Amino acid sequence: MIVLILLLTITWMALQSSFTLPDLIVGFLVSFAIVSLASRFLSMPFTDGGLGRSRIDNRHYARLTFKWIAFIGFALWSILKANLDVARIVLFRRVADIRPGIIAIPLDVKSDAGITVLANLITLTPGTVSLDVATDRRTIYIHCIDVQDADAVREDIKQNFERRVMELFP
Incomplete structure (x- = not known):
C-alpha cells in the first residue's frame, strides 16, 4: 500500500511541477484518499490490523503495483504498434x-x-x-x-x- 501511495504522491508532484513541502503533503493526502477509495474496488482491506481487520502483506501491494505498471506499458506499446500497422494499411495498401x-x-x-x-x-x-x-x-x-x-x-x-x-x- 505504501508503495502505491508513494508512486501516486511522486506523480502528483511531477504533474504540479513543484517539489515543495506543501505539494508533498497535499500529494500524500490525495494519494492516501485515492488508495483508500480504490481498495474497495480492488476488494482488498485498507488498514493493517486493528479493530478486527486482517493484516495485509505490503508485498501484495508492490506486486499489484508492478502488474499495473506492466499492463500500462503493454497497453501503450500495443497502441503504438497498432498505430504503425494502421498507417501502413492506409498508406501502402x-x-x-x-x-x-x-x-x-x-x-x-x-x-x-x-x-x-x-x-x-x-x-x-x-x-x-x-x-x-x-x-x-x-x-x-x-x-x-x-x-x-x-x-x-x-x-x-x-x-x-x-x-x-x-x-x-x-
Whole structure:
C-alpha cells in the first residue's frame, strides 16, 4: 500500500511541477484518499490490523503495483504498434485489398471490470473497435479494419489482451 501511495504522491508532484513541502503533503493526502477509495474496488482491506481487520502483506501491494505498471506499458506499446500497422494499411495498401470484419471472441474473463477494461483496451487500439458483449457475457464482438485471418486475430486478443486483463481482474 505504501508503495502505491508513494508512486501516486511522486506523480502528483511531477504533474504540479513543484517539489515543495506543501505539494508533498497535499500529494500524500490525495494519494492516501485515492488508495483508500480504490481498495474497495480492488476488494482488498485498507488498514493493517486493528479493530478486527486482517493484516495485509505490503508485498501484495508492490506486486499489484508492478502488474499495473506492466499492463500500462503493454497497453501503450500495443497502441503504438497498432498505430504503425494502421498507417501502413492506409498508406501502402489498395482499398480493394483491405478486408474489414467483425469477429466474435469467446471470453474467459468474468468480472464486469475485466470485461470493461478489455473492451476499452481493444477500442483504444487503432484498427479495432469493441462493438458489443453478448448478454450472457461469454462473447465480445469486435470490428477490425483488416482481417486476413480471423483465428489469428482472435488468438492475439486472447493471448495478449485478455490474459493480461485477467491478471488484474479475474
